[in-house]
Amino acid sequence: MKAEGLDIFLGEKEIREKVKELGQKITEDFKGEDVLLVGVLKGSWIFLADLAREIDTNVEISFISVSSYAGKKTVSSGVVRLLCDIDRPLDGRNVILVEDIVDTGLTLSYLKKLLYVRNPSTIKICTLLDKPSRRLADINPDYAGFEIPDEFVVGYGLDYDGKYRNLKNVCKLKVK
Ligand SMILES: O=P(O)(O)OC[C@H]1O[C@H](OP(=O)(O)OP(=O)(O)O)[C@H](O)[C@@H]1O
Ligand code: HPA
Numbered sequence: 775m776k777a778e779g780l781d782i783f784l785g786e787k788e789i790r791e792k793v794k795e796l797g798q799k800i801t802e803d804f805k806g807e808d809v810l811l812v813g814v815l816k817g818s819w820i821f822l823a824d825l826a827r828e829i830d831t832n833v834e835i836s837f838i839s840v841s842s843y844a845g846k847k848t849v850s851s852g853v854v855r856l857l858c859d860i861d862r863p864l865d866g867r868n869v870i871l872v873e874d875i876v877d878t879g880l881t882l883s884y885l886k887k888l889l890y891v892r893n894p895s896t897i898k899i900c901t902l903l904d905k906p907s908r909r910l911a912d913i914n915p916d917y918a919g920f921e922i923p924d925e926f927v928v929g930y931g932l933d934y935d936g937k938y939r940n941l942k943n944v945c946k947l948k949v950k
């Protein structure tokens with residue numbers, strides 16, 4: 775698919791190199807330990823698929839599905855809805871929540887509260903993109919690929935109104 779009308783913000787090579795770097799950091803931090811990667815659907819699926827293959831320790835993968843930017847929205851509704859829960863117990867596990875983007879932080883704030891009570895050994899956050907200028911919740915990712923300015927971006931898993939997730943690059947979206 776061609777990204778016509780969209781400005782490329784991060785190219786494929788840049789993304790690939792950063793994902794590799796994040797995978798290496800996680801490998802160093804959890805060497806010899808088991809890790810449960812929990813992808814936050816839908817936005818994280820492409821990043822998670824690439825990241826998992828850059829981690830060289832025992833990895834299990836699960837998903838949780840939440841939504842707060844439904845429809846033609848570039849601002850959070852402020853209400854995070856749980857659409858589908860994780861299919862694994864978390865007690866005693868090293869959990870890494872994998873996100874495409876941390877924007878207001880409301881999604882991760884909701885998820886951390888939801889998952890802490892399940893007694894994981896650790897919960898870390900790994901995000902490809904971090905937009906700290908929009909933060910409303912006190913969330914600091916443990917692993918962050920790129921800090922980005924206050925722009926709505928799409929591609930590599932990120933959508934606007936359900937579209938553009940399949941772009942190979944991350945692009946800035948101009949919304950009229
Ligand atoms: O930090 P926040 O302001 O909460 O925004 C980040 C969240 O918003 C997007 O998900 P969305 O609700 O659009 O669902 P999706 O992943 O299915 O696109 C994105 O994938 C993150 O999960
Ligand atoms: O910039 C963004 N793009 C796509 N989805 C998002 N969800 C929060 N911020 C964004």
Ligand SMILES: [Mg+2]
Pocket residue numbers: 817843932933934
């Ligand atoms: Mg979205």
